[in-house]
Amino acid sequence: MRRRLKPNALVGAVLVGLLLVVVLVGFAWTPYDPIAIDLDHPLAAPSAAHWFGADEFGRDVLSRAMLGARISGAIAAGVVAAAVSLGLVLGLVAGFVGGWLDRLMMIVNDTVLAFPGILLALALMAVLGPSYGSLILALGVAYLPSIIRVVRASVLSIREREFVEASRVAGDGDLYTMLRHVLPNALPPVVVLATSLFGWAILSESALSFLGVGVPPPAPTWGNMLSSARPYMERASWLSIAPGLCIALTLLGVNLLGDALRDWLDPRDDA
Amino acid sequence: MLSYVARRLLLALPTLVLVALAVFFLIRLIPGDPAVVMLGEGADKAAVAALHKELGLDQPLPAQFLTWIGHLLRGDLGQSISSGEPVAGLILQRFRLTATVVLIAVTLATLIAITAGMIAAWRRDTRIDLAVVGVSTLVLAIPSFWLALILLLVFGLKLGWLPFVGYVPFSEDAIQAGLFLFLPILTLTITESGVLTRMMRSSAIEVMRLEYVTHARAKGLSEATVLRRHVFPNAFAPTLTLVGLTLGHLLGGIAVIETVFTLPGLGRLMVDSILARDYPVVQGCLLFTAVIYIAVNLVVDLCYPIFDPRVTAA
Numbered sequence: 001m002r003r004r005l006k007p008n009a010l011v012g013a014v015l016v017g018l019l020l021v022v023v024l025v026g027f028a029w030t031p032y033d034p035i036a037i038d039l040d041h042p043l044a045a046p047s048a049a050h051w052f053g054a055d056e057f058g059r060d061v062l063s064r065a066m067l068g069a070r071i072s073g074a075i076a077a078g079v080v081a082a083a084v085s086l087g088l089v090l091g092l093v094a095g096f097v098g099g100w101l102d103r104l105m106m107i108v109n110d111t112v113l114a115f116p117g118i119l120l121a122l123a124l125m126a127v128l129g130p131s132y133g134s135l136i137l138a139l140g141v142a143y144l145p146s147i148i149r150v151v152r153a154s155v156l157s158i159r160e161r162e163f164v165e166a167s168r169v170a171g172d173g174d175l176y177t178m179l180r181h182v183l184p185n186a187l188p189p190v191v192v193l194a195t196s197l198f199g200w201a202i203l204s205e206s207a208l209s210f211l212g213v214g215v216p217p218p219a220p221t222w223g224n225m226l227s228s229a230r231p232y233m234e235r236a237s238w239l240s241i242a243p244g245l246c247i248a249l250t251l252l253g254v255n256l257l258g259d260a261l262r263d264w265l266d267p268r269d270d271a
Numbered sequence: 272m273l274s275y276v277a278r279r280l281l282l283a284l285p286t287l288v289l290v291a292l293a294v295f296f297l298i299r300l301i302p303g304d305p306a307v308v309m310l311g312e313g314a315d316k317a318a319v320a321a322l323h324k325e326l327g328l329d330q331p332l333p334a335q336f337l338t339w340i341g342h343l344l345r346g347d348l349g350q351s352i353s354s355g356e357p358v359a360g361l362i363l364q365r366f367r368l369t370a371t372v373v374l375i376a377v378t379l380a381t382l383i384a385i386t387a388g389m390i391a392a393w394r395r396d397t398r399i400d401l402a403v404v405g406v407s408t409l410v411l412a413i414p415s416f417w418l419a420l421i422l423l424l425v426f427g428l429k430l431g432w433l434p435f436v437g438y439v440p441f442s443e444d445a446i447q448a449g450l451f452l453f454l455p456i457l458t459l460t461i462t463e464s465g466v467l468t469r470m471m472r473s474s475a476i477e478v479m480r481l482e483y484v485t486h487a488r489a490k491g492l493s494e495a496t497v498l499r500r501h502v503f504p505n506a507f508a509p510t511l512t513l514v515g516l517t518l519g520h521l522l523g524g525i526a527v528i529e530t531v532f533t534l535p536g537l538g539r540l541m542v543d544s545i546l547a548r549d550y551p552v553v554q555g556c557l558l559f560t561a562v563i564y565i566a567v568n569l570v571v572d573l574c575y576p577i578f579d580p581r582v583t584a585a
Binding site: 206 | 411
């Protein structure tokens with residue numbers, strides 16, 4: 001069985017790599033100070049001095065997009081870490097223990113799923129108040145049910161396999177069996193989901209920030225950059241190009257990488 | 272069939288109760304006194320006390336919940352803090368606009384997905400297939416609000432073909448209303464068609480590999496008949512599920528698109544209420560969207576037997 005990487009995996013890897021480079025470079029250097037106000041050049045058009053133009057306060061769009069990459073990326077990574085770690089624990093317990101506990105957990109899960117993710121996150125933000133922590137918590141809670149479902153589904157199929165039975169017969173404790181035999185085998189689909197989740201988190205965070213309920217200014221994220229570009233569509237349409245392009249390229253990279261990962265982990269002749 | 276319907280309805284009940292509980296407690300999770308939060312710091316004591324009484328916050332929690340549920344069952348979602356209007360009326364009025372945009376867009380996106388997905392699966396690995404996969408992958412990566420801004424820039428500003436932003440109700444001027452809704456619908460159709468097309472294509476490919484399709488072809492049926500009668504009905508179920516989930520989520524409000532095009536829809540109502548700390552409206556919106564989601568999925572589940580008679584036996 002040969003596992004061959006397709007060209008789109010390469011494109012995805014390059015795009016995600018590019019994002020990482022931008023974030024890393026941003027720590028050491030940005031063309032301008034991303035939050036320094038320059039009232040001499042408000043809404044400056046793209047030029048050699050400002051590659052992607054300057055915003056209504058004369059702040060360099062490229063520098064802000066670079067800092068935005070770090071903030072959006074860090075929030076998305078936080079959401080993935082929180083949702084996946086919690087989802088693994090809860091999904092393992094539900095799938096492995098089963099019975100009434102499983103049924104109860106699934107009813108609660110379905111309840112959370114009944115709220116559209118972005119609206120649930122919005123409502124939680126309203127309760128928690130704007131901060132990075134509450135943003136991660138709100139989006140993490142919104143995405144947790146889908147992780148629990150996937151983990152539980154794979155645990156349910158794994159626990160019927162011979163090696164789990166063998167481990168039990170050998171006298172291993174439940175906890176040991178779960179961690180040693182069930183967990184590692186339940187991971188592949190979670191890895192694929194976590195990759196997509198990173199993309200969704202980037203998208204949702206930018207949507208929340210776009211709506212004015214996410215990261216508050218002056219800290220730039222791609223979402224709030226787009227949001228503040230909107231009133232200047234007529235005079236400075238370039239303001240919406242860079243942040244939108246950043247979101248789209250990141251999502252494209254993450255999605256392609258996720259597809260490739262799924263093909264690689266599940267090498268059926270799937271489309 | 273009847274028992275399938277009954278079982279499915281019963282299964283939705285506990286979720287509905289939990290949804291109501293969650294929405295009820297959400298407002299009580301706000302740190303501090305919700306009445307003070309809603310009226311703002313420094314509001315006078317009498318107003319705070321009046322709001323306490325109105326929201327029932329002066330009673331013990333179980334009593335509050337029962338009263339709230341009682342009102343709920345009579346369709347009373349309380350009054351908006353900022354406008355004083357009944358929340359239920361406000362929601363229904365906004366919902367009409369959101370539902371118009373969402374239903375048209377999702378129908379169009381589904382039609383596009385079925386056509387493009389079936390053709391791509393049928394002509395797998397040809398240039399057409401590559402184009403379909405490429406475009407839908409690209410579409411998946413474009414955030415709807417960015418697409419909306421770009422479409423607005425091109426059609427509204429540069430070409431001047433369509434009104435920039437705003438909205439006129441259908442009852443006042445149907446043509447004008449259609450023009451205002453064109454870009455929102457276009458945006459949503461494009462955004463939603465990506466994932467649906469990919470789903471349709473991959474399930475059609477799975478089905479085409481099955482023996483009965485080979486058998487149908489061997490019988491000498493035309494390709495069109497094989498695709499329409501044998502492949503499509505069996506490949507459509509996963510896409511239908513996804514259409515249901517999509518509808519369920521979008522009907523709750525397309526906040527970002529409504530924001531870009533300044534449409535007074537349900538999503539915008541919720542965002543504005545959150546920003547204004549108008550919690551009765553937030554509660555009402557949340558409850559409404561969850562109920563819509565459960566209802567839509569119920570309908571979709573009840574539609575399965577039409578496509579696949581085996582479902583009732585399960």
